[in-house]
Amino acid sequence: MKMTQSSIARRALTAAVATAALASATTAQAAENGKFRVGIVTFLSGAAAGPFGVPSAHAAETVIDALNKGQLPAPYNTKGINGMEIEAVIIDENGGATKQVEEFRNLVERQKVDAVIGYISSGDCLAISPVAEELKIPTIMYDCGTSRLFVENKAPKYVFRTGLDAVVDNVGAARYLADTRPKMASFAGIQQNYAWGQDSWVDFVEAMKHVKPTAKVAAEQFPKIFQGQYGAEISALSVAKPDVIHSSFWGGDMEALVLQGGARGLYDGKTLVLTCGETGIERYKGQAPNGTVIGGRGPFGAFAPKNALSDWLRTAYRAKWSDEPIYPSFKMAQAILALKTAVEKAAPAGKQPSSDQIVAAMTGITFESPSGTVKMARASGHQAMQGIAYGEYHYESGRAVLKNVKSYADTCVTPPDGTNGQEWIKAGMPGAKCD
Amino acid sequence: MRLDRTELWLLASGVVLALGVFVLPNWLTFLLTIAFAKGLVVQGVVVQMRAGLVSFGQGLYYCIGGYTVGMGGQWLGVHDAFVLLALSMVAAAVVAMVLGLLLTRYREIFFAMLTLAFSMILYGVLAKSQSLGSTDGFNVHGITALGWTPGSSGKMFVYVLTCGIAAVAAVFLHRLSKSSVGYVCEAIRENEVRVEYLGASPRWTLYSTYVLAAAVSALGGGLTGMATGHVDPEMAYWTTSGEFVFIALLGGIGHVAAPFVAASLFSTVRTYAIQFVPHSWQMILGFVLLGIIIFLPKGLWSLFKRTRKAEARV
Structure with a gap:
């Protein structure tokens, strides 16, 4: 009896191992239908869907549809990714x-x-x-935008970031203010x-300590996220009378702050700086005061340079969604084009490269994007390096226009490879090369 | 120790599920790991429900469990799964011993709101501590087991561990529900005054139940932290606690296995809803859950009971 039991157990175990081997064999990476499958993860619901997620998803659909039809301008005028449909x-x-x-595990x-x-x-x-x-x-x-991404993942192999580190936003904002508001004495x-x-x-x-050491912090307010009503904070900021008010608010909170502060005259004689302000550019309709400094987290959206790709993206996006593409749309397009470039570099046309071949090709790659030429030049070739631009929002005869746009070169706002962004700023941004 | 039929079933299911690690695809074992870990937290909710208390803040102990595992690895240099889980149980129990003194004086909505308040306090504290990564949380890695480093099979190890712990916890909780304390809990739910007249102390029964529920929930949090490799303050947010109450209602309090079944069903429905209707998966999930509540008011487990009664009649 004992013998049979143990033999049954052994047989069961063998069967289990065989099934496991079979299962792992079938889960090998392969798009079985000859297509190149890309998982796209972005906010489709919740507070971040409106300002970021949906414009990104729309851009993904626009770009992928057009790539499959081969409608993009050069150098992306070949169909799909490496000839495979996306x-x-x-x-x-x-x-x-x-x-x-x-x-994520389910996707993979x-x-x-x-x-x-x-x-x-x-x-x-x-x-x-x-x-x-x-x-x-x-x-x-x-x-x-977290600076911790490649601090925690010290030797990245499969992880890339085609967007910029949030450090860039605020170094850029500080430099812009120092250049355009030389008389600024305090900020909140x-x-x-x-x-x-x-x-x-x-x-x-x-960053302000180094680019504008004479400016003092007049006040700081940390309301909770999605609070929506900023009466008390607006009072506190009004009393402090700063020359500049900096905010990293985004989405609905940002628009609420613009509206409520405007109604109470908070921005009279002060400059409002919104580091994520570009997402609202078509939505303020003059409710943001003229002269509000807005950013797009890099050369994206309204700050994108004029080139064949950005012209194409604007036209195609407008035609499909009757809306302007904003910075998240540009960032999504940029990521898709990075992937296309890497896959096509990794294998001859029509062939599906392995994961390892793709990441090897993507490491340190330089590619064209609606935001200009992008170099994966940080975090040992895994982090994109680009400059940033800020400008003033003005509402003139029913249209939003950007004035006094200033761009800062990538070397001016990006920490050197291997340095933690926050420590780099604290150390006085050594090695920054600005023109 | 003699095991009754239910207990044998629970242990056997645990073993079979754990062996499933060789057969099931990885995404499914991961889904089940999270479902069972959440099921453990739901057990904490259900234990209190049996005594008539609804905790809307069980996320507090889920979060304490997760953060103890994370911080133990990051700052204390402890990486052993068993030590970390023991630590998280101790941490949760200590907090529960203090909070329990206050909370067990309240019933019904007052208890629910106070538990919710405490979990939101933890959320607030964690969201403000930048050294702990604020709302972004931090990673948990390098889990070992009794000197053995699972390495690339780490997730499989966590799955087997979760199955084992869930089965043992289920047996223990089943025993508890059949013990005198278990029956006193039900009696408290029915009529607390009468229990006092019988000479038992509802307050101390509820206190010990509360502390026990906290320890079990912390196990769930610790296992989730090990499985996902990341903890964040969202674990203590009220919507997370709400999800636990929801799964508890979904499963019902009829059987100790119900929370695990309900948690697995919840995860499965959710992941397929996300896959097939990415733009309105919440609606699908909502309708399924609404349907279950309308047609099975006593939870999923009533399905099993109903068929058994029908069989008995024949």
Whole structure:
């Protein structure tokens, strides 16, 4: 009896191992239908969907459709990715990091995508990064700004970021103010009380210490995220009488602050600086005071240079969605084009390269994008390096226009490779080369 | 220790599910790991529900469990899964011993709101601590087990561990529900005054239940942290706690296995809703859950009971 039992057990174990081997054989990375599958993860619901997620998803659809038809201008006038049709699997980023890790695994292991592009939330980026390395899947973070991404992932192989580090936003903003507001004596900040707002304020204050040491912090306010009503904070800022008010607010909170502060005359004689202000450019309709300094987290959206690709993106996006593409749309397009360039560099036309070939090709790559030429020149070739632009919003005869736009070169606002962004700013931004 | 039929079933299911690691695709084992870990937190909610208390702040202990595992690795240099889980149970129990003194004086909505308040306090504190990554949280890595480093099979190890812990916890909680304390809990739910007249102390029964629920929930949090490799303050946010209450209602309090079944169903429905209707998955999830609540008011487990009664009648 004992003998038979143990033999049954052994047989069961063998069967189990055989099935496991079979299962792992079938889960090998491959788009079985000859298409190149890309997972697209962005906010389709929740507060970040309106300003960021949906414009990104729309851009992804526009670019991927056009790529499949071969309608993009050169150098992207070949069909699909490396001759393969692109199939997008779109997933909602809403719901927190635990759920995103689960859904990332589902994308890779159940839906068998060949690459993933996504993530707006910094928390999601930090949680996904080790999982992408574990599952060995090329993953492009297209928007999240946390400086910790490549501090925690010291030797990235499969994780890339085609968007810029948030450090760039605030160094750029500080330089712009120092150049355009030389008489500024004090500044104040109002930030959402979570990682993004806290980091933005630290970066900005430290950068100001070096580019404009005479300017003092007049007040700082940290209302909670999605608070919506800023009466008390607006009073506190009015009393402090700063020359400049800096805010990293985004989406609905940002628009609420613009409206409520405007109604109470907060911006009279003061300059409002919105580092994410570009997403609202078509929505303020003159409610943001003329002269508000806005940024687009890099040379994106309204700040994108005029070239064949940006012209194409604007025309195609407008035709499809009857709306202007904003900075998240440009960032999404940029990530897709980075992937196309890398895959086509990795294997001869019509062939599907392996994950390892794709990431090897993408490391340190230089590619064309609607925002200009992008170099993956930081975090050992895994982080894009670009300049940033800021400008003043003006509403004239029913149209939003940008004035006094100033661009700062990538070397002027980006920390050198291997340095932590915040420490670099604290040390006085050594090695920054500005023209 | 003699095991009754239910307990044998629970342990056998645990073993079968754990062996599934060889057969099931990785995404499914990961989904089940998270579902069972959440199921453990839901057990904490259900234990209190049996005594008539609804905790809207069980995320507090889920978060404490997760952060203990994360911080133990990051700052104390402890990477052993068993030590970390033990630590998270201790941490949760200590906090529960203090909070329990206050909370067990309240019932019904007052208890629910106070538990919610405490979990939101933890959320607020964590969101303000920049050294802990604020709302972005931080990564958990390098988990070992009794000197063995699972390496690339780390997630498989966490799955097997979760199955084992869930099965043992289920057996323990089943015993508890059949013990005198378990029955006193039900009696408290029905009529607390009468329990006092019988000479039992509702307050101390509820206190010990509260502390026990906290420890079980912390296990769930710790396992989730190990599985996802990341913890963030969202774990203590009220919507997370709400999800636990929801899963508890979904499963019902009829059987100790119900929370695990409900959590697995919840995760499965959600992931397929996200896949097939990415733009309105919440609606699909909502309709499914609404349907279950309308047609199975006593939770999923009533399905099993109903068929058993029908069989008995025949």
